[in-house]
Amino acid sequence: MTTDALVLQGLIKDFDGSRAVDSLSLTVPSGSLFGLVGPNGAGKTTTLSMATGLLRPDQGTATVLGHDVWADPAGAKALMGVLPDGMRLFDRLSGAELLRYVGLLRRLPADVVAQRSADLLGVLGLDADKLVVDYSAGMTKKIGLACALIHGPRLLVLDEPFEAVDPVSGEGIRSILRGYVQGGGTVILSSHVMELVESLCDRLAVIAQGRVLAEGRVEDVRAGESLQQRFLDLVGGPVSGSEDLAWLRSWSD
Numbered sequence: 696m697t698t699d700a701l702v703l704q705g706l707i708k709d710f711d712g713s714r715a716v717d718s719l720s721l722t723v724p725s726g727s728l729f730g731l732v733g734p735n736g737a738g739k740t741t742t743l744s745m746a747t748g749l750l751r752p753d754q755g756t757a758t759v760l761g762h763d764v765w766a767d768p769a770g771a772k773a774l775m776g777v778l779p780d781g782m783r784l785f786d787r788l789s790g791a792e793l794l795r796y797v798g799l800l801r802r803l804p805a806d807v808v809a810q811r812s813a814d815l816l817g818v819l820g821l822d823a824d825k826l827v828v829d830y831s832a833g834m835t836k837k838i839g840l841a842c843a844l845i846h847g848p849r850l851l852v853l854d855e856p857f858e859a860v861d862p863v864s865g866e867g868i869r870s871i872l873r874g875y876v877q878g879g880g881t882v883i884l885s886s887h888v889m890e891l892v893e894s895l896c897d898r899l900a901v902i903a904q905g906r907v908l909a910e911g912r913v914e915d916v917r918a919g920e921s922l923q924q925r926f927l928d929l930v931g932g933p934v935s936g937s938e939d940l941a942w943l944r945s946w947s948d
């Protein structure tokens with residue numbers, strides 16, 4: 696029997712009396728490339744933060760390959776690579792220095808860190824010697840991904856990994872993730888781009904207001920429609936049209 700890569704059970708998180716995540720349960724099977732989608736404020740980042748030990752749930756549990764994230768944080772975190780939303784990096788280090796720091800922190804031998812760092816910087820097209828503070832938004836996302844990968848985790852948790860990434864680099868990241876899953880890894884990623892989730896992921900969950908609206912294999916959730924249409928059906932279309940902003944067109948009168 697294979698252990699599921701990530702199991703979230705009954706997660707609840709309130710902020711200032713308002714419920715951001717509402718009894719959310721989700722299972723990410725080992726070997727899947729799992730997409731997490733939902734409108735702005737749906738609770739994706741809050742959920743992934745609780746799943747990775749960055750934010751303590753008010754209730755519920757998160758388990759990574761059988762290790763409870765909160766009862767056995769060291770065991771769970773050793774198995775995970777995480778790209779958090781808006782990650783704060785030591786940006787006065789160069790790309791290579793940052794990867795060396797993260798790799799050594801993960802207790803990898805220095806020669807292994809050097810080799811992997813060179814591989815990752817090369818594949819992601821990043822300048823090894825440039826300070827991270829001088830990286831563009833997309834480059835910063837890519838160095839964050841490299842930091843998540845360097846210790847060869849079994850589960851990757853990526854919050855919007857394609858945000859601000861150019862199409863060529865995006866294709867490179869897709870190919871890294873596909874290869875990683877083919878090699879036995881598991882990925883859960885959040886995204887707002889339905890086409891990307893549709894083409895890259897094999898499973899997904901749609902969440903809104905902190906709850907799971909639909910979950911399963913992509914083709915089952917789509918149910919014959921495009922994922923974009925299915926998403927709109929599930930979460931509801933735009934609340935208002937452009938006619939409400941008549942003042943924005945007043946110059947044409």
Ligand SMILES: Nc1ncnc2c1ncn2[C@@H]1O[C@H](COP(=O)(O)OP(=O)(O)OP(=O)(O)O)[C@@H](O)[C@H]1O
Nearest residue numbers: 710711714715733734735736737738739740741742
């Ligand atoms: N630290 C915080 N303090 C107060 N409220 C918060 C905090 N973090 C998140 N929230 C609230 O929790 C809800 C869920 O936010 P979250 O960032 O998890 O959504 P999301 O699905 O990741 O959104 P987006 O797609 O816009 O990134 C929102 O209403 C947000 O305002």
